[in-house]
Amino acid sequence: MARIDEIAREDALGAEGQSVVTLDQQSVGRLSRMDALQNQAMAKAQQARRDLERRRLTHALAAMEDGEYGYCEDCGEDIPLPRLRLDPAATRCVSCASG
Structure with missing residues (x-):
């Protein structure tokens, strides 16, 4: 349960990194935008790993309740x-x- 709570806190921290990268070439150059897109992709991959871990832990807790x-x-x-x-x-x- 503690790890599931920790994952929820990590979700909140990672939400900003997954936001849409806007195209504003006046303030952000092409390389900076590419870097932002790469950071966004990494944040989404981390979210997918957290989601998988949460599902696995939830399944384990259900197995505990069922005696399995x-x-x-x-x-x-x-x-x-x-x-x-x-x-x-x-x-x-x-x-x-x-x-």
Whole structure:
């Protein structure tokens, strides 16, 4: 839950970076605009990563409520605790994740 709250705070900080880059060649040169567009693309990519992490964590919380947390979705075996500590949203054991 703490990480989901932290992601929400990061969303607020990243919102400005995703805004539309205006074309005003009087105040911003072509290279500055290209830099702004690149920064915007990076901000959108970071938002996509945060969205994915939020969905994975929300899914893990739902699995906890259903009593299904900590079991591999492929083989049904327990996911080792060190793996869950590393990635609380892990849904597969190491064997199944590695193929």
